[in-house]
Amino acid sequence: MKNKIGFLIVGVLVILLSWNVIQKINNNTIIESKTENVHEATNFKLPTLDGKIVELKDTRGKITILNFWASWCSPCQMEAPHLQTFYENNKDMVEILAVNITSKDVRKDVEKFANEHQITFPVLLDETGDVSTMYGAFTIPTTIFLNEEGVIVQEFVGPMEEAFLTEVVESIE
Template identity: 40%
Template sequence: MNLRNGLILLVIILAVVGAIWMGGNKGETEDGAPAVKAPEESTAKSEEAPSSSPQESSDVEQPQKGFRAPNFELKTLDGKTVELAKNGGKPSFINIWASWCPPCKMEMPFIQEAYEKYGDRVNFLMVNLTETDDLDKMKDYLSSKGYTFPVLLDEKGEVADRYGVVSIPVTYAVDDKGVIIHKHMGAMSRGQIFDLMEQLTKEK
């Protein structure tokens, strides 16, 4: 009898040990939570993550929203040198245009109006595609309309190339840190321009 009881006890012990061993290999912790993922699963997840963070994107120059605006340095009509990166701690409004472009002329009165109101808080950089424009006709056009905003001369097409310009007008709104916050292809309405001004000058 004692031997039989001993055998039964041994079987029970073995059964308990086996159950514990099997439970430890089900991929769960003691409280039932999923076990740590296998290395290959973790690797797959990391490959699906974005290649760069928003902060990293803002350090890369690219003519798209969320990226740092490609820097440029151009002469103005009155011979001054203007560099985008030297913004004086202010946001910038970049408009790429030419005097032979009808849609460009459509938005000019609204840009002049915005310049008169926001010119002390926003850098207006009216980049003329001088390489494809007639300088004298462009000057006559500005004078006849009474436009006083700063005009930058892209005489070698450097800005056009750097910004990948395929049609004009095109406008970029750049914050005080040099990051593009808005891009608009085509002529803008007065409302669109003034909404953009409010966005650029709103208090942080």
């Protein structure tokens, strides 16, 4: 009986290990195909906190950072000062569009967040969640980097610090 249980456990572990290896191979294939193909960012229009309409294609000519976030997200709160400092130091060559997933947030909390962190880059309101879904921003913060031609060159999930932002933008230039 002990031998049967032992073989069962070993069999399950082999299956799990094999599954993990297959998943890693599949993930690497997906990552490689993303870097081989050019993916132009899909254009969108969203309102800002002050009611202006921002269209993604208007940022062409600058490296654009699309940052998907929510006011209740702790990692988003941690990264906000880094984004703001980076923007202040690089706004001549970089545009940051902070896309708030307003469909999962409260507008007054969004305004409070932007004021508390003294955000000076555009805060866009994705009230329907369509843009966030289109860009696959299911985990927040999610950040997508576009080159000057509007082509997606890197995606990052999780909070970022200013040094990382600088490193990514320098690799795009």
